[in-house]
Amino acid sequence: xxxxxxxxxxxxxxxxxxxxxxxxxxxxxxxxxxxxxxxxxxxxxxxxxxxxxxxxxxxxxxxxxxxxxxxxxxxxxxxxxxxxxxxxxxxxxxxxxxxxxxxxxxxxxxxxxxxxxxxxxxxxxxxxxxxxxxxxxxxx
Numbered sequence: 001x002x003x004x005x006x007x008x009x010x011x012x013x014x015x016x017x018x019x020x021x022x023x024x025x026x027x028x029x030x031x032x033x034x035x036x037x038x039x040x041x042x043x044x045x046x047x048x049x050x051x052x053x054x055x056x057x058x059x060x061x062x063x064x065x066x067x068x069x070x071x072x073x074x075x076x077x078x079x080x081x082x083x084x085x086x087x088x089x090x091x092x093x094x095x096x097x098x099x100x101x102x103x104x105x106x107x108x109x110x111x112x113x114x115x116x117x118x119x120x121x122x123x124x125x126x127x128x129x130x131x132x133x134x135x136x137x138x139x140x
Contacts, residue, residue: 044077
């Protein structure tokens with residue numbers, strides 16, 4: 001496991017988490033470089049197929065992060081995401097994927113420090129879990 005660097009895909013809300021990532025970058029806060037952000041307008045549009053496809057194509061971890069509940073720009077998108085993630089965590093073990101590899105967080109636009117911290121924590125957690133599918137590895 002020495003030298004293992006996880007590949008993590010993060011589906012992030014355009015209005016909150018992506019803005020927090022931008023703030024973290026402009027504030028020169030460091031966070032792992034092997035996390036790939038995919039900006040979506042709302043976490044409510046993250047279809048479970050996208051998450052499963054990310055894992056099957058070699059992602060070692062997936063993050064879905066958006067506005068705090070009640071602050072969604074699209075009224076209830078984050079509630080929809082929360083329900084979907086809960087169901088996905090029940091389904092993933094059937095694919096042989098540990099449900100701890102999927103995380104849902106709420107990060108506001110002004111939480112650049114929190115963004116950097118969560119990315120570091122997620123990277124450490126996934127590194128501890130090891131590779132998802134050793135024979136199928138995502139190229140970063």
